[in-house]
Amino acid sequence: MIKVYLDHQSSTPVLPQVYEAMLPWFSEYYGNASALHEQGLRARAALNQSRKQFSEAIHSPDPESILFTSCGTEANNLAVKGTAYALQHKGKHIILSTAEHPSVENSVAFLERQGFTATRVSVNSEGFINPEDIRAAITPETILIATHYANHDIGTIQPVAQIGEIAREHKIQFFVDAAFSAGWLPINVQEMNASLLSLSPHRFYGPKGVGVLYKNRKARLSSIIHGGIQENNFRSGTENIPAIVGGGLAMELAENERETRVSRLRVLQEKLWKGLSEQISYICLNGPVPGENRHPANLNVSTEFIEGEGQLLLCNAAGIAVASGSSCVSKNLKSSLTLTVIGLDITLAQGNIIFTLGKDNTFEEIDYVVSSFAKIVERLRQMSPMWEAFQKGNISSVIPGNPK
Amino acid sequence: MIKVYLDHQSSTPVLPQVYEAMLPWFSEYYGNASALHEQGLRARAALNQSRKQFSEAIHSPDPESILFTSCGTEANNLAVKGTAYALQHKGKHIILSTAEHPSVENSVAFLERQGFTATRVSVNSEGFINPEDIRAAITPETILIATHYANHDIGTIQPVAQIGEIAREHKIQFFVDAAFSAGWLPINVQEMNASLLSLSPHRFYGPKGVGVLYKNRKARLSSIIHGGIQENNFRSGTENIPAIVGGGLAMELAENERETRVSRLRVLQEKLWKGLSEQISYICLNGPVPGENRHPANLNVSTEFIEGEGQLLLCNAAGIAVASGSSCVSKNLKSSLTLTVIGLDITLAQGNIIFTLGKDNTFEEIDYVVSSFAKIVERLRQMSPMWEAFQKGNISSVIPGNPK
Amino acid sequence: MRFFHTENIMAEEYNPYNPIVMDHFLNPRNMGDLEDADGIGEVGAAACGDIMKISLKISDDGKISDARFKTFGCGSAIASSSMATELVKGKTIEEALKVTNKNVVDALGGLPPVKIHCSVLAEEAIKAALDDYIKRHPEKAALVAANNHKA
Amino acid sequence: MRFFHTENIMAEEYNPYNPIVMDHFLNPRNMGDLEDADGIGEVGAAACGDIMKISLKISDDGKISDARFKTFGCGSAIASSSMATELVKGKTIEEALKVTNKNVVDALGGLPPVKIHCSVLAEEAIKAALDDYIKRHPEKAALVAANNHKA
Numbered sequence A, B: 001m002i003k004v005y006l007d008h009q010s011s012t013p014v015l016p017q018v019y020e021a022m023l024p025w026f027s028e029y030y031g032n033a034s035a036l037h038e039q040g041l042r043a044r045a046a047l048n049q050s051r052k053q054f055s056e057a058i059h060s061p062d063p064e065s066i067l068f069t070s071c072g073t074e075a076n077n078l079a080v081k082g083t084a085y086a087l088q089h090k091g092k093h094i095i096l097s098t099a100e101h102p103s104v105e106n107s108v109a110f111l112e113r114q115g116f117t118a119t120r121v122s123v124n125s126e127g128f129i130n131p132e133d134i135r136a137a138i139t140p141e142t143i144l145i146a147t148h149y150a151n152h153d154i155g156t157i158q159p160v161a162q163i164g165e166i167a168r169e170h171k172i173q174f175f176v177d178a179a180f181s182a183g184w185l186p187i188n189v190q191e192m193n194a195s196l197l198s199l200s201p202h203r204f205y206g207p208k209g210v211g212v213l214y215k216n217r218k219a220r221l222s223s224i225i226h227g228g229i230q231e232n233n234f235r236s237g238t239e240n241i242p243a244i245v246g247g248g249l250a251m252e253l254a255e256n257e258r259e260t261r262v263s264r265l266r267v268l269q270e271k272l273w274k275g276l277s278e279q280i281s282y283i284c285l286n287g288p289v290p291g292e293n294r295h296p297a298n299l300n301v302s303t304e305f306i307e308g309e310g311q312l313l314l315c316n317a318a319g320i321a322v323a324s325g326s327s328c329v330s331k332n333l334k335s336s337l338t339l340t341v342i343g344l345d346i347t348l349a350q351g352n353i354i355f356t357l358g359k360d361n362t363f364e365e366i367d368y369v370v371s372s373f374a375k376i377v378e379r380l381r382q383m384s385p386m387w388e389a390f391q392k393g394n395i396s397s398v399i400p401g402n403p404k
Numbered sequence C, D: 001m002r003f004f005h006t007e008n009i010m011a012e013e014y015n016p017y018n019p020i021v022m023d024h025f026l027n028p029r030n031m032g033d034l035e036d037a038d039g040i041g042e043v044g045a046a047a048c049g050d051i052m053k054i055s056l057k058i059s060d061d062g063k064i065s066d067a068r069f070k071t072f073g074c075g076s077a078i079a080s081s082s083m084a085t086e087l088v089k090g091k092t093i094e095e096a097l098k099v100t101n102k103n104v105v106d107a108l109g110g111l112p113p114v115k116i117h118c119s120v121l122a123e124e125a126i127k128a129a130l131d132d133y134i135k136r137h138p139e140k141a142a143l144v145a146a147n148n149h150k151a
């Protein structure tokens, strides 16, 4: 049976080379990097090697600026809360956008419950932050500007260098959530003027169980997981050596192959959207048009008059793995925040489907997905009382500039 | 060349069966457990299977009480801070012992900086907590009693069931740090009356990258890593499936083989201490005598007139992996807290060496370690001006009831 | 549809729903509309994620001779409405009014806790369709009143 | 000692210290005491983790003809004292007084940042031994004064 994986945003398979590189670190080299013996020192050397790989890929000034956490979420928590606790004597105001990943949004919300304040600058209908809105939000109390590089739902690529410039002018610590970008988009922490930047290797063919936080030497940060003095005292807990080894290699490979991977993805992305928009009526694209302002792997669409979970389940039954920002799919029954803040009509948010391509998807797979998805939409519309109402002219389409 | 690994407290090799069980979860089954498709649902099923394995091993009333974190340290942070934040409206007082692992001690210290208060009950010279001291420390403000099961440095096994009984009587949440105990000592969370209990699989032949927090249904807990709604909203971030799969199996195997492993360890432990104390003068045992009140893997000794790091390095050069609580070994140049709070003379703390046995150590290895270690001590004493002063009668031994 | 492969779908552990629910989702019973329905109920809102419409054919002796559904909503909403129509078919109005969301959940072999509201919606859709029938047939109003009284 | 296998020890990446430091730790130069030492310096305290004792033999022309150390302390303390004795051997008192901890670190090819204090202790031990010599030989006091002046 055909299987097409189009949910690379949620996780990717570990590359064969990466897998091979990890294997010795389970049963053969199993030392704790804090230990002062051959096993431990070997682990320490592996940590440092991985730091170098990440450091080079993101043009960090030195490998010591690379800190390991357990996942992108934890890296984001560390960046946001760690800055807040380190700089609270200077001020308690944080600027972020309304379209941050929940790991940033909910970290800030937690800090607000502890007496910090935050300004959330709006994004426009394609998800873009206007850097000038950030500038306007700055107060003498501002200690952190936190934004994402590419949006995890709709792939919008933010003008991070411009935001970084504003942060630099105002001497405010700047954190970039690159958990969905690293491995796909070029990252130069110095050009971005990032004080902090997070990565998540399992999104670029590395393993789960490791996240990375780049921390500029000058950035102030407090630890949020307390205990031993691992990671230069910024993150306690025994380091996950196999995942760190694998993550470093995945980063190196992703960076080496980035342009090849991305140019292929761009073709697949265009083909997928072309196919879907031609075969399916009343479907809209969420986020920027495919091109330089959109993550090359992401395609976020809404099919009108039907709901997302059903689409997901039928896709799965057809061997196609996709995601959805629909509230029915989420365990907390909330639609994806991004869809709300770009002002998407709530019924379109319900019909949301997120395709994320990977480097190994093929043209044939795209063809299969387009034709299968068209059938799925058709089938669910046959079941839908909204579609019926629309056909009878009782309701009209809410897709702006209604297609067909 | 001979290699003897006697640092199982810092980490253990992943068992072959555990390793095998993890392998498919990197490149073949790589889904994110939050995803609604075959890959994701497979990961979700694996999570639940692992929850069952942990649940059974510690006699948890249900698998849903098992939460996954990234390591023992994070589980401890979650237990301590998560209780504090969840119950701060009721009170802000925490009771712990002076001999907690840094992940507990430093979490409490962090909370103290945020306005919580703490009482640290002393341990005696063998590291034991007196449960009545805990009772005496309870105030109407007390929201948490946090103690360890076995001490990570000196192996003291605490009367956790008695402490749990006191917590139950006073309806106070009770957290047991079992990160050094699980897999070696029997754990029954219900008999202990534990509200929360932490485990660290890489200490019993499971992988790094996963920690476990048992959370009784009735326990109140706030999340400390914010973001998506993984782990029933108690721990955000993509779950590390391979490590969780491996950890669950390691737990099951450890529990099945526990008695066999432990009875062997007890023999090795006695043999090691007998050998060391016979072959080396001016050496003392820290913590309880080997037996039911001491962790079967741990042997903590101090050799007088010499320092720990040199011993460690020479052990390593002899192929022997051990640890030390000496300040020179620690990156923060502080002696292990446990050694201080049991009242060990500071020069004995400097000469500290920690042997932790594993299930695969042999009698021959113990013989080799004893004879090598005797030579190492001899060699370092030859270099030591303190030894010289002692030989000349200028200073005397501080080992109580001075041996030989 | 040919490309829905059951070997995947049916391995319970890799499904968010049990096999009965999956079966009703993938092979819904009584999907569609009824020409000349005697009672039609539509409940829910797209904004909340679910809309269910149930159409009933009711014979003169007060028996539900046929039932159809249309649903905008997740897998469990579709399965719940499919099952609800199965449950009421052949029942009298009195009997059908007694069908609860719990009956739907039980018949489906259980639903995940966060999806129980779908079965509630199915119960409401049945009630709404019967209400509609009663409105059109005021002579049967006593039945509904009796039932409302009980509730 | 036979059982210290150099293939382990010498693979730089698996050592906390570089090969020069490891060599001085494993094969310390000038370890021991000097009978009839002309100057002995002992600095540090066990409580702080390190004690270093340096003994010097100084010939009448003010040259350090021999040096020995004894150290209670970590690997870098032992290596630092070993290197410090090497550095002062053959030097005049004036020259030896100019030996700094940085000279020791450089000669060792570097020490980890947290271990720099070991080299400071070695410098201090040398100074203390020379001080002791000066105390015993007040006629050389001017030298020390000159040096202290500079510092």
Ligand SMILES: Cc1ncc(COP(=O)(O)O)c(C=O)c1O
Pocket: A009, A071, A072, A073, A074, A076, A101, A103, A148, A150, A151, A152, A177, A178, A179, A180, A200, A211, B236, B237, B238
């Ligand atoms: C932009 C962004 N930030 C953070 C995260 C969280 O990363 P992780 O799943 O590794 O915890 C994600 C993952 O979806 C993301 O896309």
Ligand SMILES: Cc1ncc(COP(=O)(O)O)c(C=O)c1O
Pocket: A236, A237, A238, B009, B071, B072, B073, B074, B076, B101, B103, B148, B150, B151, B152, B177, B178, B179, B180, B200, B211
């Ligand atoms: C008693 C105790 N608690 C917590 C920890 C921390 O566990 P981990 O290394 O998995 O973070 C340890 C590890 O040394 C421990 O012994």
